[in-house]
Amino acid sequence: MSINIQAYQNILQEIKHKSTLVAVSKTKPVEDIKELYNLNQRDFGENYVQELVEKEAQLPKDIRWHFIGHLQSNKVKYIAQFVYLIHGVDSLNLLKEINKQAAKNNRIINCLLQVHIAQEETKFGFNESELHQLNTLEEFKNVNICGLMGMASFTDDMQKVRREFENLKTIYNKLSTYHLSFTTLSMGMSSDYKIAIEEGSTMVRIGSLLFGARTYNK
Ligand SMILES: *Cc1c(COP(=O)(O)O)cnc(C)c1O
Numbered sequence: 601m602s603i604n605i606q607a608y609q610n611i612l613q614e615i616k617h618k619s620t621l622v623a624v625s626k627t628k629p630v631e632d633i634k635e636l637y638n639l640n641q642r643d644f645g646e647n648y649v650q651e652l653v654e655k656e657a658q659l660p661k662d663i664r665w666h667f668i669g670h671l672q673s674n675k676v677k678y679i680a681q682f683v684y685l686i687h688g689v690d691s692l693n694l695l696k697e698i699n700k701q702a703a704k705n706n707r708i709i710n711c712l713l714q715v716h717i718a719q720e721e722t723k724f725g726f727n728e729s730e731l732h733q734l735n736t737l738e739e740f741k742n743v744n745i746c747g748l749m750g751m752a753s754f755t756d757d758m759q760k761v762r763r764e765f766e767n768l769k770t771i772y773n774k775l776s777t778y779h780l781s782f783t784t785l786s787m788g789m790s791s792d793y794k795i796a797i798e799e800g801s802t803m804v805r806i807g808s809l810l811f812g813a814r815t816y817n818k
Contacts, residue, residue, distance in 0.1 A: 603635045607809045611793070615804060619788070619797050622666045624807030626651065627814045630658050636810065637663065645687075645805050649675040656682055668749075668805055670724055673697040677704075685710040687749040687786050687805070690724040695740060702742035710744045712786050715771060717764040718753040725750065728771050737779070747784030747802075748772050752792055761792050765799035772800070 615621060624645040625633050633644060633655065642662060646652040647669030656665060656679075664684035671686060673694050680701035689695055689711045702709040713734075716725035726734075737745055750768040752761040765787055776782040788796025788804035796804060808814060 602812075603632050603810055604812065605639070608636065608639065608641070611804075611806060611809065614794065615797055619793075619801050620803045622668070622786075622803060622805045623810050624668065624789075624805050625655070625811060626669075626807065628807075628811045630655055632811055633659060633663075643684075645807075649678050652683075653678050666805070676701045680707070680709065681705050683709060685712065685746075685784075687712045688714045688724065689745075690714045690726060692734070692736075695737075695743060695745075699740040699742045708742050708744050710746050712747050712749040712784060713745060715748050715750045715768055717750040717768045720753055731771065731775060744781060745779065747782045747786065748775070749786035751789070752787070752796075758792070758795060762795050762799060765792075765796050765801070769800040 611621060620643060622643045622645040623636055623641050626647040637660060643664045643666060645666040645668040646655065652665060652667065665682060666685045666687060667679060667683050668687045670688055671694060676697045680698070686698060686709060689698065695711065698709055698711060713731065714725035715731065716727050748768065748771065752764040755761065768787055769785065772782065772785045784802050785800060786803040786805065787801045790806050790809040793804040793806055
């Protein structure tokens with residue numbers, strides 16, 4: 601197993617000044633992460649709590665770990681000490697638990713609210729009207745809600761993907777007018793990051809283009 605250095609450099613070139621690259625290393629060995637780390641990559645994304653905890657223990661402490669998977673409340677405690685940004689906050693209960701665990705660790709944890717933009721039933725997240733009703737966010741002193749995250753439909757119809765990203769950007773802009781801490785719009789993966797950047801993404805999450813196809817996909 602080895603990383604695709606050419607792809608890495610191309611992506612950096614393409615997203616320059618517009619978007620931050622989160623290298624999604626789920627299911628990939630620490631050796632691959634080290635290879636990218638040695639090229640100066642510092643933002644890495646993982647989907648599974650146990651896998652993240654194991655990797656974090658073995659890798660340099662200046663890595664910024666992004667949790668991009670579906671996070672269960674009862675597992676927040678395992679990553680609260682070190683996680684840099686939690687992308688998929690999809691309920692107030694989860695936010696409460698992150699706030700509690702962050703306080704225990706004397707930290708403020710960065711979070712993105714996940715927005716349901718795809719038509720598929722399976723994607724987690726808030727819808728737009730739910731987001732507008734979230735006026736209690738300031739209560740949470742140990743979380744910094746710095747933006748939104750979304751995933752487009754899994755489809756070959758790139759016009760549809762574009763519309764979904766465009767929709768998310770519109771929601772982001774509206775919410776930014778009263779959530780002044782908003783800085784980050786996390787959208788775009790290997791198959792659609794170019795479209796995401798055109799539609800205003802500030803953070804892309806790319807796995808298979810860098811690390812190769814995954815042999816399992818939970
Ligand atoms: C796995 C995953 C990615 C990366 O997907 P690739 O298609 O391999 O780039 C990005 N975002 C989320 C939420 C993921 O689960």
